[in-house]
Structure formats: C-alpha cells, structure tokens
C-alpha cells in the first residue's frame with residue numbers, strides 16, 4: 001500500500017470569520033442582557049468574546065505523519081488522557097475532559113502526537129460529545145487504515161454543571177470502537193482495561 005501523503009488540514013473557520021460583525025453583535029447581546037459596557041474593563045469585552053470564540057472554532061493545521069510498520073507491531077497503541085476542550089453546540093458553553101485514543105496498526109503507524117492533534121482538530125468547533133468521539137474514530141480509520149480504532153471521551157459539560165440542572169461533579173462518557181476492537185471481545189476488553197474505563 002502506498003504511504004498516505006502527509007495531510008495538511010486546512011479547514012479554518014477563522015478565515016471566514018467576520019470579527020467586526022461578531023464584536024458588534026456581542027455588544028448588542030450583552031446590552032440586551034442588561035450588562036453595561038460603560039467601564040474600562042468591559043469596553044473591550046465584545047471584541048474579546050469575538051476573538052475568543054473565533055479561536056475556539058479554529059482548528060490548527062497539522063500534518064498527518066505516518067511511518068511504515070516495519071516491525072509488524074500488532075498490539076494496541078493507546079494515547080491516554082489527551083485533553084479535550086470543546087464547546088457544546090446547544091449553549092456554546094465549554095465541555096472539558098480527556099480522550100483515550102487507541103488503534104491496532106496495519107501497514108502504517110501514526111506519529112503519536114497526531115492522536116492528540118486529531119482530537120483537537122474536531123474539538124475546535126461547536127460540537128456534541130457523541131459526534132466528536134465518532135469523528136475522531138472515523139477519521140483515523142479512513143486515513144491510517146488500522147486494523148481497529150477505539151476512542152473514549154470523558155468530559156464535564158458546563159452547560160450541565162454551572163447552569164440548568166447544575167449536576168456538579170457529573171461527567172459524560174462516550175466511546176466508538178471500529179474494526180477488530182469492536183468485533184473481537186478480547187481486544188475490546190484490553191482496550192477498555194488500558195483506558196481504565198469500565199463500560
């Protein structure tokens with residue numbers, strides 16, 4: 001199989017973001033909520049809001065670097081505790097936690113940092129945790145062609161802990177398993193044992 005060409009991810013919503021319009025509307029939004037912007041420290045807040053959300057919705061470009069699996073390594077490769085910072089698309093409030101991303105190599109192995117970069121790539125947009133989990137797994141499966149992929153995300157949704165039901169201390173766990181990790185019970189168990197998650 002031909003090496004996967006290094007892929008430069010270019011999707012970047014900040015390219016199309018109109019920061020001036022976002023700032024104007026953020027000011028109107030805050031004023032509509034009765035928040036006066038008439039002080040030195042709040043005067044710049046609409047602009048900061050616009051830039052902050054533009055940043056949160058801007059994936060950073062990266063190269064998907066893979067190497068030949070010359071040794072025929074055929075056990076699980078697992079990156080544990082990858083930070084997840086995303087924004088729920090329902091309230092635009094952050095959800096924050098960790099991802100455990102693993103794969104069973106086929107002909108190529110993946111540069112390890114790319115497991116964290118893929119998580120960040122799909123996290124930097126309005127999201128739901130289920131979709132984020134599946135997008136990371138599907139993307140790795142399609143690009144690296146491993147024998148199996150497993151992704152677990154555990155996160156606190158601040159829309160559920162700071163406001164609304166205020167379920168302080170709650171976290172949400174989602175997982176997607178593909179290929180051998182889905183089909184083979186022993187591989188599945190090993191994956192969950194190594195992640196420390198008891199499904």
Ligand SMILES: Nc1nc2c(ncn2[C@@H]2O[C@H](COP(=O)(O)OP(=O)(O)OP(=O)(O)O)[C@@H](O)[C@H]2O)c(=O)[nH]1
Nearest residue numbers: 088089090091127128129130157159160163164165
């Ligand atoms: N499935 C899923 N739901 C999410 C996620 N993030 C936020 N939500 C939920 O989206 C739902 C939106 O429900 P609504 O009833 O329209 O919103 P709401 O009135 O603010 O609901 P409450 O949060 O219950 O006060 C809430 O139940 C949130 O907990 C996510 O990543 N996945």
Ligand SMILES: [Zn+2]
Nearest residue numbers: 088090091159
């Ligand atoms: Zn929410």
